[in-house]
Amino acid sequence: MTIEPNRITPPTKPEDMHWLVRPKTIRKLWIGGIALLAVIVAMGSFAHPHVYFGIEGTFGFFAWYGLVACVAMVVGAKLLGLILKRGDNYYD
């Protein structure tokens, strides 16, 4: 029904790795990503949205709101996990 895949020993030397996962590429992705974030926030300041509630019209609102909401959810989940996590054979 299902197929057993090939399995290799994961390469450890950067030159053996796929170009996308080499440490060099990852550093470039971080730099590019942060530049992109800055550009998006800057571009957002030119928008003239219909403001319904006030605060969402302020500079960079969606950027910090997204970031803070996500960190809060991750930390919240982590705390809940302390109480509710069990080994995955808990019910067996």
Add this chain to the structure above:
Amino acid sequence: MTDFIFPPGLVLILGAFILPFVSGQIKSALTLLLPLISLGLVQSVPDGVSLSIPFMHFQLELLDGSNLSRLFATIFALMAFAGGLFALNQKSTMEMSSAFAYAGSAIGVAFAGDLITMFIYWELMAVGSSLVIWSAMTDASYKSSMRYILMHLLGGVILMVGVVGHVVDTGSIEFSAMELGSFATWMMLVGFLINAGAPPFSSWLPDAYPEASWSGTVFLSAFTTKTAVFVLLKGFPGAEILIWVGLYMIMYGIIYALLENDMRRILAYSIINQVGFMVVGAGIGTEMAINGAAAHAFTHIIYKALLLMSAGSVMYMTGGKRKCTDLGGLFQSMPITAMAGIIGALAISSFPWTSGFVSKSMTTQAAADMGLGFTWFWMMAASAGVFLHAGIKFPWFVFFQKDSGLRPKDPPWNMKAAMILFAFLCIAIGVYPDPLYAMLPFPTEYAPYTYAHVMEMLQILLFSGLAFFLTLPLMKRTLTITLDTDWFFRKLGVSVARAGTVLIGLLLATVHRVRDKAIGWAIGTAFTHHGPKGALAKSAPAGLMVMWTIILLLVYLVIYLFV
């Protein structure tokens, strides 16, 4: 009554009974053809009742068309086609048959004009979906399908109570918008919400769906929860409680998905999250909100099926691996599957130029229009959370993260074709939403692509992406599950039952001991007096008897003479 139209759902239900008797090319051809016939018939269903049959003293309306019902029936039929294409290599005929009966019943619900017809198809769906789970033929799938069907039969009974009560109250079996007020309407709402995966019974969904086969879960993701959304939109638009239920579901899905290790259970939790948005839309109840929820259901079925096809392909090509802890680095050897997963992930996150963006944003817009600040900010935070738990987490842990060393190939052609079809639709609807908007229940002038709106969404999503990689150390995958309300019957209930058994055992043992003692005492006493050596059981010699007779006569004589 207009020209006779064969009920589109019945095509699939009847087809389900033909599939077991054919094989090879004919079976494959039927698997692809039946949903297409059904899809064609759906388009020809006119507005209003076009087919009804008498039943007792009621008139059952088997086909009652509207924009809303055609929209849902269209996506159900389309889903059956793509699911069938994806599952062509599935050996289990039972799974395909059950899936078709399941899809056909969902279409039946979408066109049901009365409560009895709706209920019959509703229950058929429960049977079909349980059999799909069962078809995986593993111990785990059998057990969770049993829990699944118990939950759905419970929901069915509650719904039945509501339907009967409502018919008694109003004298009509008409299925249309209802006021939440009577006991009966509340029961119906509860019955609907159980199928939507609402609290406190959300756990049936992440419990059961990931246990189906690599192809079964794709079908399961589409029908049950979305028919529940359909009946909520049709039966209870504007019921305020739905806003709160939906907001809870949205956050529940995110938090549990963040904690989860099984890739398909991550996606199952995210179904609840997405359905939460639609339930909120039903609760807001304005034309914009109903349009938003309906459009969201349509696009959600496509991208969630795409995500589960991607996950199913990984399972199929890796010998059934499902846990994030076992996977990683697969993008190198299965690029098409990875690409499909990423497009599905972008769409579920409502990234601009994907189908999620043009649908979900209508619901948030409706909340803003109505001045529902709390709801709006909550949904905006949750939009960031969707990107976090499904948009990045799923592709990251499956296709990237650490290199697991696994090098599976992309799956067979039909599975790739199904993924490419749905990935295409995710982008096509996102870039050109007008055909979808034309199918919505209410006419709409909504323009998703304003500069401000695109910028808002890009900021939210990209910064939640930043949050993901900043908090990555907190999200290290562990071999764990997360407890849910089903703990009360899977653990506490079992423990109570076991403890009860032990207690009753002790009680019975005590009763037995006391009884044995009492009987022992009675037998012992009887034995003492009546046993072989008992005073009352001794055989007395005749001489003794004569002596006692003489003594008695003497006593009598003495008394007679002197008293």
